[in-house]
Amino acid sequence: MxxxxxxxxxxxxxxxxxxxxxxxxxxxxxxxxxxxxxxxxxxxxxxxxxxxxxxxxxxxxxxxxxxxxxxxxxxxxxxxxxxxxxxxxxxxxxxxxxxxxxxxxxxxxxxxxNGGERVQFKNAFSRGESGILMNGLIWMGSYENMSEQVQDKLEQGFSTLKMKVGAINFDQECRILESIRKRFDKENITLRVDANGAFEADNVDDKLKRLAEFDLHSIEQPVKPGQHQLMQELCVSSPIPVALDEELIGIFDYREKFAMLKKLMPPFIILKPTLLGGFRHTAEWIEIANRLNIGWWITSALESNIGLSAIAQFTASYNNPLPQGLGTGQLYTNNFESPLSVENGYLIYDKSGSPIQPFF
Structure with a gap:
């Protein structure tokens, strides 16, 4: 049937x-x-x-x-x-x-x-044999709120922190980064920032120079997508390695994907399967990035535990050593019960737990 x-x-x-x-x-x-x-x-x-x-x-x-x-x-x-x-x-x-x-x-x-057990990809992660290294996400907020988030993530054992920038006062954001660096150098804590395209052509260089003082691993999408000439220049000149994120959204043809990455040659790309059209499209981006020696990591995009679990299983199929961005499962008050948990900065799949069961 x-x-x-x-x-x-x-x-x-x-x-x-x-x-x-x-x-x-x-x-x-x-x-x-x-x-x-x-x-x-x-x-x-x-x-x-x-x-x-x-x-x-x-x-x-x-x-x-x-x-x-x-x-x-x-x-x-x-x-x-x-x-x-x-x-x-x-x-x-x-x-x-x-x-x-x-x-x-x-x-x-x-x-x-695969039998209807919420297992889309069978690998060591979905068998509960290994975890996925993650970054701890620091959401935008007041200086005090963001400082509290930083302390909370450090106490949870994260060694890579990703901070959203571009919404509050830039000097305050720099103060938070400075406070982390005063306590931990880049050998102990890796810092990533995500601007979500917040910087403008007339200020991006100055802001990147300021942020570079904090020994950052990378900056995601410093300017709005679609400005390929500007982005190409930033990928070459930025004192912080650039990671493309929103720039990838809406491109589904393999040749267009390849042409865009070959033109811009970013150090990194960020992959969100929900926004890119699923796992097969995401796998194409990974294949192209590998061909061009471009680094990559995968992040969730505010899915519930249903989507997050599938994305994590897909991510684990690649054994990528970089910290991934899969820490969104604890954001919601009404998320679904899940075998996923975070332990010392790793996402863990507890196979002994019950599979995720949606409401219908």
Missing amino acids: PLKIVYKPYTLHFRNEARTSRGVLTQKTSWLLKITDSDKPGVEGYGECGPLPGLSVDDMPDYEPQLAAVCDLFNDMDLDVFPFNLGIILDQVIPQHLPSVRFGVEMALLDIM
């Missing part, structure tokens, strides 16, 4: 305001998917479609009707899924301008192919 798919929206509530240079979030809606096969009663594959407001190319007023249309088409096509036809199904059913939908459907199909 063919596969069937249904969806339901679910609103996630933040424990604290999530502040970036683009604004403040107090809640976020994801659309959860369930795929079933009548030949396998009780086996269910789950996925999560969670476009980011103001950032995803599919953040649009009619998102849910478009998702419903994808589900209707899926249900009309009498589909069975196997490793050899997974990509074909995704290409036939999901328009290119809906990357978060593709991510969710791909995740659910991988889940049901």
Whole structure:
């Protein structure tokens, strides 16, 4: 019998305001998917479609009707899924301008192919044999609030901290970085910053020089995406290695991906599967980056534990030694029970725990 798919929206509530240079979030809606096969009663594959407001190319007023249309088409096509036809199904059913939908459907199909146990990728991480090194994320806020977050992450055992910059007073942000460096040099604590495109062409050089005083590992997306000439110059001249993030969003053609990275040649790229169109698209970015000797790491994009678990399993498939950005599972008051936990700066998958069970 063919596969069937249904969806339901679910609103996630933040424990604290999530502040970036683009604004403040107090809640976020994801659309959860369930795929079933009548030949396998009780086996269910789950996925999560969670476009980011103001950032995803599919953040649009009619998102849910478009998702419903994808589900209707899926249900009309009498589909069975196997490793050899997974990509074909995704290409036939999901328009290119809906990357978060593709991510969710791909995740659910991988889940049901592996028996419906919320295991999309079988590896040492999903078997509970190894963890994933992570950075501790410091959200924008007051000087006092951000200082408290820094102390909390250090006490949790993180050796890499990533701080959002560009929303509060720049001097205050530099004071926080300075206070960390007074206590820990770069051999003991690695510092990353993420500007989310907050700097302008007329001030980016001065701000990068100021930030370079704190021995930073990298800066994500110092200026808004689409300014390729400026970004190309920054990738060469910046005293802090540049990591592209938003710059990758909306590019789905392999040749365009390759051409953009070859032109800009950033030291690093940041990969968010929800925004990039799922795991297969993310794998293309990784393959190109490896060809061009560009470093990379993967981050979550405010998914619930359903999406976060799948992203973590995918990430673990690559054995990337750099700290990853997968620490968003503790952000919400109403997240789903999960085998994921954070121990001494590592994300751990406790196989003995119950699999994630969504609400439908």
